[in-house]
Amino acid sequence: MPNKYLFLAFSALWAIFFLYAWSLSRRQAHLRKELEELKNKQGLRSQGSGVRSQRSEG
Amino acid sequence: MGEVQRIFYIHVSSAWTAFLGYFLVFLGSVGYLWKHSPGADHLAQAGGEVGFVFCSAVLVTGPLWAKPVWGIWWTWDARLTLTFVLWLLFVSYLMLRRYVSSPGRAETLAAVVGIIGFVDVPIDYMAIRWWRTQHPQPVVAGGEGSGLDPHMWVALLVTWGAFLCLFTYLLRQRLWLAEARRQLSVIRRASSVRAAED
Numbered sequence: 001m002p003n004k005y006l007f008l009a010f011s012a013l014w015a016i017f018f019l020y021a022w023s024l025s026r027r028q029a030h031l032r033k034e035l036e037e038l039k040n041k042q043g044l045r046s047q048g049s050g051v052r053s054q055r056s057e058g
Numbered sequence: 059m060g061e062v063q064r065i066f067y068i069h070v071s072s073a074w075t076a077f078l079g080y081f082l083v084f085l086g087s088v089g090y091l092w093k094h095s096p097g098a099d100h101l102a103q104a105g106g107e108v109g110f111v112f113c114s115a116v117l118v119t120g121p122l123w124a125k126p127v128w129g130i131w132w133t134w135d136a137r138l139t140l141t142f143v144l145w146l147l148f149v150s151y152l153m154l155r156r157y158v159s160s161p162g163r164a165e166t167l168a169a170v171v172g173i174i175g176f177v178d179v180p181i182d183y184m185a186i187r188w189w190r191t192q193h194p195q196p197v198v199a200g201g202e203g204s205g206l207d208p209h210m211w212v213a214l215l216v217t218w219g220a221f222l223c224l225f226t227y228l229l230r231q232r233l234w235l236a237e238a239r240r241q242l243s244v245i246r247r248a249s250s251v252r253a254a255e256d
Contacts, residue, residue: 003060003061003062005062005065005122005125005126006061006062006065009069009119009122010068012118012122013068013118016111016114016115017115017224020108020228021228024228024231024235027235028231028234028235028238031238031239032238035238035242038242038245038246038249041249042249
């Protein structure tokens with residue numbers, strides 16, 4: 001294979017870029033999930049406090 | 059040199075882009091030490107990480123080009139050694155950011171390392187002009203007797219343009235990640251304060 005080094009260089013380059021893009025997207029997905037969970041938790045808490053305040057008004 | 063010469067385009071473009079990454083580390087670090095703005099710190103962090111990716115590409119494509127042309131994978135000449143040192147600087151910068159956990163201190167330490175580490179970039183760039191090295195003498199901005207065929211210039215600039223687009227995209231994604239992390243920690247702190255008040 002006369003151009004095996006050329007092939008290897010381009011393959012390695014693609015592999016490096018692909019691995020980094022994959023690691024970035026994984027970290028982003030994880031962070032999005034955490035943000036959603038936190039928002040949901042806060043939403044529940046504010047709903048809970050809303051119910052409490054309605055009760056005390058009643 | 060034959061077909062293997064085409065590694066030149068990706069090798070040189072990766073090196074220039076890695077230098078740009080470290081330049082952003084330098085800019086962001088100076089900005090952080092000056093104004094203590096999280097945005098500057100995020101720029102340094104993102105530039106360091108994406109620059110590390112491109113610097114790794116330089117160190118992988120270089121030996122793959124050297125073996126068929128020089129007959130060896132690696133030699134400890136000035137240019138190669140300084141590029142390896144630059145890669146180690148990226149690694150130490152990123153490790154420092156990961157393992158120093160106290161807020162404020164981690165950013166300040168990283169900024170100092172980022173600024174000191176940047177000294178390697180101009181020395182690495184000038185190494186093939188100052189010393190006789192196994193690495194070829196400069197063909198771009200190398201003075202008399204150096205230069206590229208116009209067709210090679212086009213190929214090189216197109217490759218570098220593509221790499222810059224990729225660099226910008228990855229940098230933006232990494233900046234988003236840094237900002238989202240900051241917001242998450244602010245929300246967490248606020249919610250723990252609220253929980254303590256309840």
